[in-house]
Amino acid sequence: xxxxxxxxxxxxxxxEGTRMRSATPKVLHRIGGVxxxxxxxxxxxxxxxxxxxxxxxxxxxxxxxQCAALDEGLVIADQDDVKGTGRAVECGLGALPADLSGTVLxxxxxxxxxxxxxxxxxxxxxxxxxSAVSVVTAxxxxxTGYGRVVRDADGRVERIVEHKDATPDExxxxxxxxxxxxxxxxxxxxxxxxxxxDNAQGERxxxxxxxxxxxxxxxxxxxxxxxxxxxxxxxxxVQLAALGRELNRRVCEAHMRAGVTIVDPATTWIDVxxxxxxxxxxxxxxxxxxxxxxxxxxxVGPEVTLTxxxxxxxxxxxxxxxxxATVGPGATVGPYSYLRPGTRLGARGxxxxxxxxxxxxxxxxxxxxxxxxxxDVTIGEGANIGAGTVFANYDGVAKHHSxxxxxxxxxxxxxxxxxxxxxxxxxxxxxxxxxxxxxxxxIAVARSRQRNVDGWVERARPGTATATAAAQAxxxxxxxxxxxxxxxxx
Ligand code: UD1
Ligand code: CA
Numbered sequence: 001x002x003x004x005x006x007x008x009x010x011x012x013x014x015x016e017g018t019r020m021r022s023a024t025p026k027v028l029h030r031i032g033g034v035x036x037x038x039x040x041x042x043x044x045x046x047x048x049x050x051x052x053x054x055x056x057x058x059x060x061x062x063x064x065x066q067c068a069a070l071d072e073g074l075v076i077a078d079q080d081d082v083k084g085t086g087r088a089v090e091c092g093l094g095a096l097p098a099d100l101s102g103t104v105l106x107x108x109x110x111x112x113x114x115x116x117x118x119x120x121x122x123x124x125x126x127x128x129x130x131s132a133v134s135v136v137t138a139x140x141x142x143x144t145g146y147g148r149v150v151r152d153a154d155g156r157v158e159r160i161v162e163h164k165d166a167t168p169d170e171x172x173x174x175x176x177x178x179x180x181x182x183x184x185x186x187x188x189x190x191x192x193x194x195x196x197x198d199n200a201q202g203e204r205x206x207x208x209x210x211x212x213x214x215x216x217x218x219x220x221x222x223x224x225x226x227x228x229x230x231x232x233x234x235x236x237x238v239q240l241a242a243l244g245r246e247l248n249r250r251v252c253e254a255h256m257r258a259g260v261t262i263v264d265p266a267t268t269w270i271d272v273x274x275x276x277x278x279x280x281x282x283x284x285x286x287x288x289x290x291x292x293x294x295x296x297x298x299x300v301g302p303e304v305t306l307t308x309x310x311x312x313x314x315x316x317x318x319x320x321x322x323x324x325a326t327v328g329p330g331a332t333v334g335p336y337s338y339l340r341p342g343t344r345l346g347a348r349g350x351x352x353x354x355x356x357x358x359x360x361x362x363x364x365x366x367x368x369x370x371x372x373x374x375x376d377v378t379i380g381e382g383a384n385i386g387a388g389t390v391f392a393n394y395d396g397v398a399k400h401h402s403x404x405x406x407x408x409x410x411x412x413x414x415x416x417x418x419x420x421x422x423x424x425x426x427x428x429x430x431x432x433x434x435x436x437x438x439x440x441x442x443i444a445v446a447r448s449r450q451r452n453v454d455g456w457v458e459r460a461r462p463g464t465a466t467a468t469a470a471a472q473a474x475x476x477x478x479x480x481x482x483x484x485x486x487x488x489x490x
Pocket of ligand 1: 012013014015016055079082083084085086087088108109110145146147148160162176177178179204205206207233
């Protein structure tokens with residue numbers, strides 16, 4: 001028998017979330033790299049429901065824009081001036097086909113740890129028990145603020161009473177309403193029509209549907225969950241951090257179970273869409289963000305932040321920051337380097353220490369080992385860029401591109417004034433300010449020639465320790481070292 005699918009999931013996201021004290025609507029705050037409402041939409045989609053609707057009101061345009069970016073097929077439902085979760089669901093139903101029948105799930109846009117699996121289990125249990133209403137409940141030590149589940153003499157769910165409306169006896173109940181439900185669509189529609197506003201907040205409560213359905217003789221059941229995190233909502237930034245940490249713990253655990261070594265999950269932050277291959281090691285203080293993907297047998301960290309970055313099999317990235325970059329298989333990066341968007345490091349290539357790259361296509365086996373800025377460059381296979389080289393790509397008005405050919409060698413402390421082309425198999429002498437192209441097999445030298453002035457120290461600095469050292473050295477080695485012949489200097 002195939003798993004039953006809900007007809008619709010309605011995600012409530014119209015509330016303001018004042019306790020966040022934020023200019024950003026609550027459901028757009030992120031954990032695990034995804035807005036809170038995005039987590040709710042993903043869980044809803046996992047049920048393979050025919051329709052997924054999001055009920056919006058507060059900061060409508062921003063919420064709708066982000067929701068649409070996350071999921072094109074969403075139904076957007078606008079809640080009007082009438083307040084309450086009951087009205088929100090009514091507006092949600094109003095945006096769906098009028099003849100919708102079957103199971104309708106209701107979830108919240110601010111309950112990010114609820115999983116698709118739980119919603120599937122809820123749907124299955126709801127269907128198999130032939131229930132009209134299934135309320136997801138949990139037993140918690142401090143139920144303050146939650147709606148309480150009131151059961152009848154036979155232990156069946158009779159109604160839900162909001163904390164603000166509850167008597168002292170009812171407040172002593174520790175089974176709470178999570179706010180997640182499965183409803184039969186027809187029962188829900190009929191019951192919502194009867195929901196009034198006679199309560200402490202003057203709102204149309206969705207929770208009243210439970211009592212109305214029960215009174216009408218429909219089967220109502222509680223779907224008790226043990227994993228309390230899954231029912232927890234975000235109301236303020238303290239809860240945002242707590243749920244963010246728990247989500248991260250779960251993500252790290254899933255990677256570890258799949259064969260990734262995470263040395264210190266407490267200081268490792270991995271967004272939900274990151275993929276990591278088997279036998280890769282993630283060292284402490286590392287953040288893997290956005291759509292980052294790491295291959296197998298790689299070592300990442302310590303203290304690496306990768307955003308939307310791809311790292312190949314067997315690569316090593318140490319104390320580096322990368323954004324929209326690609327690191328090829330077997331390549332090495334860091335320590336202390338910054339890979340900006342458009343950096344592509346080829347297989348077994350190297351970006352060493354204190355290197356910044358941007359729009360840099362560094363091909364297979366090429367090395368940029370030390371203290372370099374490489375922006376708007378192509379560096380050919382097997383080429384070597386000397387320490388302290390700067391590609392001066394910006395003339396104050398426009399950016400220019402330079403190319404270094406295959407197996408070319410750029411000496412240390414070169415400034416490449418782009419645009420120039422260094423051909424395959426060419427050399428650039430150390431300390432050169434390169435302004436013109438270099439042909440295959442040529443060496444370019446652009447710096448003033450060295451001149452040694454005999455006897456200068458004794459004349460200009462007589463009586464100093466330096467002058468004494470010079471005299472002693474001359475006594476031992478009367479011949480000064482000759483100038484290096486032209487063309488061997490690099
Ligand atoms: C609600 C439940 C309560 C339950 C608790 C669980 C009701 C009346 N009470 O209370 O029993 O224990 O959730 O967290 O349902 N929303 C709208 N439109 C509205 C009002 C709310 O879309 O007019 C959305 C909010 O954005 C939020 C969710 O519904 O995502 C819950 O609203 P909230 O005001 O937080 O409900 P609670 O008072 O916490
Ligand atoms: Ca709430």
